[in-house]
Amino acid sequence: MQLNPSVISDIKNIIYSARDKAVRAVDKERVLMYWNIGKRIFEEEQEGKNRADYGKFLIKSISAQIQPEFGIGFSYRQLNWYRQFYRTFPIVSALRTQLTWTHYKFILGLDNQHKADFYITETVKNNWSSRQLERQIGSNLFERLLLSNDKDAVLAIAKKEKQTNEPRQIIKDPMYLEFLGLKKESSYYEKDIESAIITHLQEFLLELGNGFSFVARQKRIHLDGDDFYIDLVLYNRLLQCFVLVDLKTKKLTHGNIGQMQMYVNYYDRLEKLPSESPTLGILLCANKNDAIVKFTLPEDNKTIIASRYELYLPTEQQLITEINKEIKNRDPYN
Template identity: 30%
Template sequence: MEISPEYKNWIAEVKAKVHSSQIKAAIAVNTALIEFYWDLGRMLSEMIKQSNWGDKVLENVSRYLRLEFPDIKGFSVTNLKYTKIFYEYFTFRPQVEDEMRIPLKELSKPTDNQNHTTSPQIGNEFSHQLLRQIPWGHIKVIITKIKDIEEALFYIHKTKENNWSRDILALQIESNLYERSGKAVTNFTHTLPAPGSDLAQQTLKDPYIFDFLQLTEDYKERDIENQLIQHITRFLLELGKGFAFIGRQYNIKLNQKEYFIDLLFYHIPMQCYVVVELKNRDFEPEFAGKLNFYLTLIDKTLKRPNENPTIGILLCRGKDNLEVEYALQDIHKPIGVSEFELSTQLPENLKSSLPTIEEIEEQLKDK
């Protein structure tokens, strides 16, 4: 293949970018890596659009860069494609949030602890500050699984906020967290002061997905409760950041009578107790009344003067939103109602065909 002078000059420019970014020394520093991939994606995008060098451009660039920098990973054809997609994904989307846009003149201002400019910079007109704070593997998951920019930015924020691993991020995308967040029917607007009401609303989901539970056909509320506690890590992940588990079937006495709350949590950012009640059936208005009573018990017995009012979350198998709104309208304690979904149940005919523990042990003895 005959290489044109223009192509040689462009390759030299890419090489210079590698050197100037000091990518060898900074390869473990995520900010430097993301900035470099942004610049490389921009150069690839612009070069491919402006030239007629054919379909083998990425293959040729990959080969030259790997020959020039054999100790540096990330120059495969596949990764070069990702850098191009990365740049184009966030550049040609006019609806990108303003908070993701930082003018270069702002980037050039030294911070209180710096006497030098920020370099290298992402993009020609704005910097995606948050993008520099999450790993490249997470970015690839987001730009390949999500088409809507607002949804992508939601997961970028959540990844940064919760320090998700790549697997957890993929799990949250698969469970459609974006569509479920803040969708519960609540009375928070008139029972909690702003901005606490907004935070509480966004904390709740609808539906909650408990796909990590394995239940047979005749499961009961207590079975669901037991398994949620057995899988408390996954349960807390589904509830969201900030929940601390206090207890299950939490006992409170009033006069000579005992009451048992299904699940009790404390939400650290909101500084309040959270009562979770499970109902393995559709919502009924009387459920709200009983939960309201439990919230009063917690507020009178556990809540300290400096803490916020206890919040109630009612999880049902189904609900009529209008019925829920009417049921909550005159209740003065903060309550949210959501549905929950379980994993596919194990059919009884399949269950009966599986070997028992005793049968497995007998087979192992014969080996």
């Protein structure tokens, strides 16, 4: 007799599913436990006459009596986290069951409520792991989107007041590709970066924006005896369109833009279904002249986007400089 191989596969899937549910259930209970501890500490603290001094004394005293029995999770520092957790999210029904305590610790480290709302919404919407959330916060995703998009639109999307249907509200400029692990002192060919992107495809799609999935690499287009190759072909489920990506390690030229326009036209005429949106082209380049991009493309261009890439995350000072530059550029009285 021969065992049906699908039996093993089905049983493994049942086990994996049960394990995932068990882990999520434990995480949910842990989050609620920490919230309730924070609530009880805060309530007791409010009874103290000198609240600042009493609060410090209270948490130290609780830790001294609880930690020996229950471990390091109830240290003075951790109890302070739980208290801050309750103060930041005073309504228990507002807690998201999809977020673990590790997620919430990263959220608690943020410096304003708009930013916290944005990252919570994006984590739930994209099912980010705590590691992915940490990377997005570390790469200043919120600030970068505000720099390259309309501020109100970004906040509206974060609050679920508006559905994303504009490419420029999804795609970032610049994009940071530090996860590729390429060294600063080296120079690279396009094929080197492309290979690194394929190796780190999940991280690349995450940095590229919401709703992207991989379709093809080095897609061949044959036109009357001439062959052309598109570096990456993706699909975006939010925009419901093909997304073509061309990598350029040197400064972007009008010829590069014209070539991408040809790729987009090809996909629109031969690959796109009638129900799908127009094809989007992304020129991912090391450097660009925005004026050349502007005057090479039609005024009503909505299908080709030039985005600069950086192989390393910006320092805090670099980000501040970019923000100040953007504010200056948007000031009509400057």
